[in-house]
Amino acid sequence: MKKHVSDYLNKGVKGHFNYDFVDVIVNDDNLLFIDPMLIETSEDQWSKEARLTIQSFFDSFFEAYSEKNDLRKFDLLSHAGEQNGTRLGYGRGDNGKGNTVKGLLGIFTPLEDLIQEISTMRKAEDLSLLIPDFAEDGMSDFLTNILHDLLNTFTLQQMRKYGVQSNGDVCFWSWDREHSCWIQVKKPAFYIGNQELLLVPKQVVRKNYLFSTSQYFNRIILERIREDGGYMDGDKPIPKKEVVKAKRFSGEHWQYAESVSYTKSNNDALDEYHKKLPLFYFENGNSMTDDELDELIYGYPVSKTA
Secondary structure (H helix, E strand, C coil): CCCEHHHHHCCCCCCHHHCCECCCECCCCECCEECHHHHHHCCCHHHHHHHHHHHHHHHHHHHHHHCCCHHHHHHHHCCCCCCCCCCECCCCCCCHHHHCHHHHHHHCCCHHHHHHHCCCCCCHHHHHHHCCCCCHHHHHHHHHHHCHHHHHHHHHHHHHHCCCCCCEEEEEEEEECCCCEEEEEEEEECEECCEECCCCEHHHEECCCCCCHHHHHHHHHHHHHHHCCCCEECCEECCHHHHHHHHHHHCCCHHHHHHHHHHHHCCHHHHHHHHHHHHHHHHCCCCCCHHHHHHHHCCCCCCCCC
16 A cells, blocks of 8 residues: 555645645655756755755766766765665666666766866756766756755654654765765654655656756757758758658667767857756746646645645
């Protein structure tokens, strides 16, 4: 039988309009992911703190790859693997080689060369654009580790609202943005089934990221090539769908290859994407609504009058 956080904190009352957190199924996976762009565009205090912490980590991360500092890379990836406290993502080891330091070092091998040619790589979302096979699940685990202390604090705050006490302590690694390093901390926590529970603010999750290599190519690179006179039929631009359809014969990963190639020659394209991405999110609804979360988590709508 599926159990939700609300069964432990609020007598089983359902409906995300009641909560500031995702009312996850605690004994199964929930196919949602922490989205770095939702953290960047949210104005609540928790998101502001999270945003500073995330950028601190990725400043160090990209610096280590830029300087080819293998020891620093190993240290940075030592506490960034799979994290199941949130119950988000695929869980149970299904994100493959991203579980280990060795696996993560392998995933990010292309970054060693990319960072030398693309000086504008500096944000978390850049990894999902320009690194193959690093998407929602890997990024969400990455962010959960970076933000573990902030997520733990949020969890304890929510528990206090409902009069629920911690039932144990937890030792974990979290990113310290003041000293730009991982630190091990011991904090009160809430365990369910011998596993720590980390509540996640509902405004920072999505079932799919809106940023992708495909979007970057279509919304930035293709537009820039057109401005320079490419992909035109006489004086009319060839429709984007036709360009994409024609290029599919170039290979399965042609958008990735062309995006990397173009960005190497035009570093400012990534900067343009950084500036426009918040607008793309705004155009597509930003955070999930309470109703959307209800449907995904419970499998049915919850009436506010229920």
